[in-house]
Amino acid sequence: MEESAWRVLLGTWPGRVGVALIAALALVSAGVLLLLPLDFGRVWNDPSAWADLPKAAPPEWSAYLLGVRPSLQREVELEPVVRGDGYEVLEATFALESDLPPSHLIVKVRSVSFQRDPPALLIDLIRPDGIAVPVARVSPPGPRAGESPPFLRYAERPLRVEVGPGSEGVAYMSRELAARYGVQLSGTEQPSHLLFGAPDPSSGRLVVLRGRYAVRAAFYGSEGDRVGSVSVVLGGSHYGLMGTDGVGRDLMLGLMYGFPVALGIGLFASVLVTSIGALLGLLSGYYRGAVEAVIQRAADVVANVPLLPLLIFLSFVLRPSVITIMALLVAFSWPGLAIVIRSMVLQITPLPFVEASRAMGSSDLRVMLLHVLPQLAPYLLAQTVFFAPSAILAEAGLSFLGLGDPTIPTWGQILELGFRTGAVFTGYWWWVIPPGLLLALTGIAFASLAMGLEPLASPKMRRQ
Template sequence: NYDQFPKDFIYSYLLEYSGSPLLQMSVIRPDGVRLELVSTSLPYSNLKIIHNDRIFSTDIMIKKELGLQAEKFEFEIDRLSVEDIIFSKTELNKPLKGNYVFFIDFYEINKESKIIDSKLIIGGKAFGIMGTDELRRDLAIGLLWGTPLALFIGLVVSIGSVVIGLVYGIYAGFKGKKTDETMMRFNDIIYALPALPFLIILSVTISNSIFVMTGFLMIFGWVGIAKVARSMSLQIKTRGYVEAATIMGQRDSKMILKHILPQLLPYAFASIAISVPAAITTEAGLSFLGLGDPSFPTWGQILHDANTFGAASRGLWWWIVPPGIMIAITGLAFVFIGNALDSIINPKLKR
């Protein structure tokens, strides 16, 4: 009972079968006209399998089936969309209001098939605060779900990277000599590796799980922190109270925890805040390339779906702009926090 045609429709089904059943889809309109929409065979299988699939109104087979029934309409239907044909009056191309009954039939030789799930989704012009994507998912819900995921990735990666880099750098600087030289050469090797290509390779070959990706990001995120922590550790260990503690025979671990680590904590907190945007944007970039975890609606995954379904070329700005704005706002917020902490820690920066 709308004055406009539906935007599209999706039929989703979950079927248990063996062999190669025939799927037929048709609709009886309010005026009694029956239109055949789909007639296709499902993939053959000797064993009983569970088959999950979707039929979109944009499928070319539906347009071909309707083209064979053009005589039921008094106007040209070749250039019309499937929705404009199915839900149109026969005498002119205007919406036909009323009840539409869709029929889905599965035909097979044996009687062992079973329909587990079956649903038809008809898309209107708009839904929700920010519209929907191609699969009729509310984009506002995706953005809300993406917020804690982005914070989780950013904070876990930044905290993990800072802790690893801090411990590594302090120990290398405190021990000095061959230990310092060996550890810093290993640090240089990791630092020289191109992070993005390696992250792509690791995501493709090992796993694209969001938790595994978080670990990968930490692998490449600690090296810069370690260099700074080492240089600060080298300066602190030459001070008188550290040398006095060494003469008194204090253990290395006690001197590090009591005299060196506390002085690096302010720098660590600032580094955590500044490192969050890099982790968020890196994850978003990997997800945009299709290497993210599809089971989580991250902002990068939303942008990937938008790119896959051609949102930019179709003018669907609400699918592209909000995730980008959320990434930018979150990144800027943590940059400002990090700069503020840095100014507090290093008063000379205020001048």
């Protein structure tokens, strides 16, 4: 774009806002492509990659706005304090000063090796009030047929033991709270409230027992037996900047990955639609006759096809993917532009400079590229910007209907999953509002840029 065109674009408030927003979206998209792996969709759809994170946890900042100190996500690594041949004690301490208990407690054991019989690993949570809660009892599988020592277990993937309902630790704490504090439990208490709670003296209800906790692991084996590492994951009551979904996925990462996906769909689809529509409109307006009749009748037929039902049907029949969605959008979105470009070419071709070029013996291709197309360029640029949000919203609409590409996270897919799992009715606002706002912001960005480009497409609108 020439310097004068930039001056016209930046001379209006919509143009400045549009340029600023598009630049911000582009910078975020570039950062995401540099920081996140290109196959992030595989990680996003792998539940084991998010197994340690809390499920449906709100953002951390929302707790501070309510004046509540949340329990933050952390993993505590146990360190050896006593080590012998076939015997080892590991221990770690952590402070709990939050108003809310951790959402869950997970024990992770890695790389257990033994020579003969499987060793035993006993893990206890020691509370500030002195109660030692047995949270995990681990014994790896014994030797397999044809396997020779040393036998190695949990090397590639750690063993995860979640202390949940019905576990030994939860049942133990139910008995201890009743015996020590006289608490009458309803049986519906969350495991984390039992593990990290104590009765409030005034109300009698369970509240967080603040103080310093310890986790102790005792490893019993034979000579030469070893345990690689033991850690404890304390799930946060709140998580990150955007919270998590029902699977435990970090919504911040999914929303960030949606930036390059949305911009890629919008820009590629709009450029292809504009190119095809401009080419067919230019050919039909310049050559007239049979070429014009064939192109315009084809445009009339395609333009009268109901786009949304057809997109839904073809997305259902074909394998859902971003490429399929863009191909369908391009295939059925060019007729309107081709019809308008044809009418513009009919007005341009009789102009004196075009007739003079023809009289000098210029080829049709030279006339179209050097004399006709430059007159259409401002309008085509504006149409490219105008169509981008339509393509983004079309993909989001198909994803919201469950017909999007399941291999990559998009804003429409996050919305669809939130609605499908009842996020709106259960109050999981962080699952629905952010992707909706990002879709609206992207539409505003392109609309503002298009409004700033209007003086270029229509010189009458330029300020004198």
